[in-house]
Amino acid sequence: MGFIKGIINAVADPRLFFMLAVLALVVHGLEARGDRVERRRLRPARPARACSSCSATFDPNFRLIVTKPDNVPIVGLIFLLVFFVWYSIREAVLNDRRIAAGKGPIEKEESDRVWVWPDLVYTELISLILCSVVLIVWSIFLKAPLEQPANPANTPNPSKAPW
Amino acid sequence: MFYYRPTLEYAYTDIVGLREHVPLGIMREMHRWGAHAMVITVWLHMFRVFMTGSYKPPREFNWSVGVIMLVLTLLLSFTGYLLPWDQLAIWAITVGSNMARATPFLGHEGPGAQLLRLGDVPLIHAADDARFALLGGTFVGEGALLRFYVLHCVGLPLGIAVLMAVHFWRVRKDGGISGRSRIRV
Numbered sequence A: 001m002g003f004i005k006g007i008i009n010a011v012a013d014p015r016l017f018f019m020l021a022v023l024a025l026v027v028h029g030l031e032a033r034g035d036r037v038e039r040r041r042l043r044p045a046r047p048a049r050a051c052s053s054c055s056a057t058f059d060p061n062f063r064l065i066v067t068k069p070d071n072v073p074i075v076g077l078i079f080l081l082v083f084f085v086w087y088s089i090r091e092a093v094l095n096d097r098r099i100a101a102g103k104g105p106i107e108k109e110e111s112d113r114v115w116v117w118p119d120l121v122y123t124e125l126i127s128l129i130l131c132s133v134v135l136i137v138w139s140i141f142l143k144a145p146l147e148q149p150a151n152p153a154n155t156p157n158p159s160k161a162p163w
Numbered sequence B: 001m002f003y004y005r006p007t008l009e010y011a012y013t014d015i016v017g018l019r020e021h022v023p024l025g026i027m028r029e030m031h032r033w034g035a036h037a038m039v040i041t042v043w044l045h046m047f048r049v050f051m052t053g054s055y056k057p058p059r060e061f062n063w064s065v066g067v068i069m070l071v072l073t074l075l076l077s078f079t080g081y082l083l084p085w086d087q088l089a090i091w092a093i094t095v096g097s098n099m100a101r102a103t104p105f106l107g108h109e110g111p112g113a114q115l116l117r118l119g120d121v122p123l124i125h126a127a128d129d130a131r132f133a134l135l136g137g138t139f140v141g142e143g144a145l146l147r148f149y150v151l152h153c154v155g156l157p158l159g160i161a162v163l164m165a166v167h168f169w170r171v172r173k174d175g176g177i178s179g180r181s182r183i184r185v
Helices: A002-011 A014-034 A045-056 A060-066 A069-100 A116-141 B011-020 B027-051 B060-082 B087-102 B130-135 B142-173
Strands: none
Touching: A002 A014, A060 A069, A069 B027, A116 B027, B011 B027, B027 B060, B060 B087, B060 B142, B087 B130, B087 B142, B130 B142
16 A cells, blocks of 8 residues: 555656646547547546545545545545536537537537526526535535634644645 | 624634524534535536637626636635634635735735835835735734625625626526537437
């Protein structure tokens, strides 16, 4: 475990990481130019990533950081972002296929007008109820953190903003 | 606002009371997690707008309004951070507000601040710069707590409410929500 952490720390050094990220972007760009739709080749990487995430949860420090109530939404955001990137790229690829077949994007085929009442108001009402339920359940299970009263004479170590 | 008093004496105990004495006891949790959810939603909304190309004309004005509202959302989070008046609050705001020292011209450590002087008298110094205006003092104390409270409960919400009205009005004027299709391919 320590060995793996050492490798990750070395790779995550900002100088090295930035160079690697630029390199990966260039390689990806060159690859994508030749073959935009074929993404199945990348799939084997997914189980590997899932395994590394799962193994990381065995590390007590990692678990402590991830399950801190204030950090839970940040972790959630990572998964949401991955999901929405996948979703938007999927829509884009589908539209690319349609354009390649000479059909134009799917948005052109329909009128996107709906009635405010009842369509929009119903959707908004249901979203409101769902969000309230999620928020109440979230609030019941995770307590908002509150530290010791403010004391200008006691600088915590490290004194840095939590974000 | 019914249970909380923004003073050094009461701020922290009122927050504890909000958990211990107010019915249901999850008001503070709802506020905090709701705030997190709002920031996440705003980012995801921005992401969607970007991915669907909805920042392009005729919606470029609305995109700019949205970016201002993103900043206001983050400022709401920032000002709300101080109000519990615990260790995290005071030191996070101390670090965060120190950035205002480096404001160009208006921060006493910022570029160009040295140029603003009358003869030998500097116009911008530690007790008269952007950070001082933000904190109402040279350190995070009672003045900062009151200013952040007023900004959090009055100033920023008013600003964001006006911009939200403009935002929704422009959505209608610019041809409605743009987005993905309702028809599955």
